[in-house]
Amino acid sequence: MTAGTVLVVRPDSAGDVLLAGPAVRAVAEGARQVVLLAGPHGRAAAELLPGVSRVVEWRTPWIDPSPPPMTGPHALRLMRAVQEAAPELALVLTSFHQSPLPMALLLRLAGTPRIAAICADYPGSLLDVRHVVDEDVDVPEAERMLGLARAAGFELPPGDAGALAVRRPLPEVGHLTGPPGYVVVHPGVSAPARAWPAENWTRTVHDLVRAGWRVMVTGGPGERALTARVAGGRPAPEVVDGGHVWESVADLGGRTTFAELAAVLAGASVVVVANTGPAHLAAAVGTPVVSLFAPVVPAARWAPYGVPAVLLGDQDAPCRGSRARVCPVPGHPCLSSVPVARVVEAVNHLASVKEVVH
Structure with missing residues (x-):
């Protein structure tokens, strides 16, 4: 057409x-x-x-x-x-x-x-x-x-497999992140029903650092209190690279534009995120996703698309398909039941998958 x-x-x-x-x-x-x-x-x-x-x-x-x-x-x-x-x-x-x-x-x-x-x-x-x-x-x-x-009569161009994508080149963000090969943790959500408990995010960052990862904690301007809490839960050691000293945990909450966030996600080995926009942005830049997915909407429709992903959360919980913005089940069991150790395990698995793919 x-x-x-x-x-x-x-x-x-x-x-x-x-x-x-x-x-x-x-x-x-x-x-x-x-x-x-x-x-x-x-x-x-x-x-x-x-x-x-x-x-x-x-x-x-x-x-x-x-x-x-x-x-x-x-x-x-x-x-x-x-x-x-x-x-x-x-x-x-x-x-x-x-x-x-x-x-x-x-x-x-x-x-x-x-x-x-x-x-x-x-x-x-x-x-x-x-x-x-x-x-x-x-x-x-x-x-x-x-x-x-x-x-309506439109088809993808030849060679376009239909993956998510963003315009390139993306902004340079090395001054924020250091070299590629880190994990991004994005704890914020637009609806409380999709949130994993903040204390679990904090423990995840700590355990990822103990496992040898550098961690970038990302979030929007309105999420700075949350990212500060998640990034600052415990003191972290430092990692030396090429004469530069990079902190093991960096709080990037409110410090990036949307395009810069895309670049931060592109440099990551894995992104850990709930069902929110940055999960799809990670997919659009080709980065594997550990998805903490509340089943208030179907994962088959809204899980990260076209990239390696590990879906965590009870997809058969009573809130399933409710489209609720606030969890209707006391204790938020669909996500609160996900152990931190399982998230770290999924990160390590997907990081190895990305190395094989690239």
């Missing part, structure tokens, strides 16, 4: 945007330019996606975790941005529990001539390409979105 400007809509979190990467590349292969509509939580990830020509930001009231009021002026801001982009086609990418129809209505009012989406509900005249999938079958989100792109 050959198209002019195509609008791809994915107004969710950074991880959701990264998972849209294969679909975006398929569209870019057959379009003159791709404009990606993202929310504020996903914009930085959108700007890293290969194939994206321009990013438009709009907070989507039925998607954003802290939604703005759905007012006429707010809707007009989106409609004006869409009219300026003048797409001849829009792909509305959603997760299985989201409806594309509110966005399709606004795009239609903005004059978008063709709209494609996965939709179980009757769309009337809101969609031109209604792609129906069996939502009882758990398909990885990246493949689900790529399926919509194919239904």
Whole structure:
């Protein structure tokens, strides 16, 4: 398919945007330019996606975790941005529990001539390409979105296997991390139901250092208290490399941009992280992941995609499939039951896998 400007809509979190990467590349292969509509939580990830020509930001009231009021002026801001982009086609990418129809209505009012989406509900005249999938079958989100792109007539370029990816080159971060070969520990999450206890993260860092690893503790600006606690739980020895002295534990909380975080993850042997955006960012830079995965959403859909991974956590716990943001089960057993020793064991296993692959 050959198209002019195509609008791809994915107004969710950074991880959701990264998972849209294969679909975006398929569209870019057959379009003159791709404009990606993202929310504020996903914009930085959108700007890293290969194939994206321009990013438009709009907070989507039925998607954003802290939604703005759905007012006429707010809707007009989106409609004006869409009219300026003048797409001849829009792909509305959603997760299985989201409806594309509110966005399709606004795009239609903005004059978008063709709209494609996965939709179980009757769309009337809101969609031109209604792609129906069996939502009882758990398909990885990246493949689900790529399926919509194919239904709309777009295919990945020859030689593109459909893995997650980011633009290269990434920023230089050696001044933060020292040489490659460390482990990244990312303790923060966007929803409490997905969190592993902070004291477990602290013990993991300590035990990784005892096992001979350098550890980078990463997090966003709002997670500095958590990363300081996790990184500073115990005094650590120093490692000497080439005349430079590198601390065994570095607290990088709030010290990186999203692109710099991608570079930090790319230099790691393994990333230890819950089900949150950096898990997908690690996959996008090809680094193995120890995934502390709460089953509030299906791992078959949202586990790290396309890289070696060890999935930890009771996937049959009572919270399974609840989509809860706060754990509904006292004691948070699905993750609190994961022993620190199992995490360290998984790190050592995946590090050996990465050495074999590279």
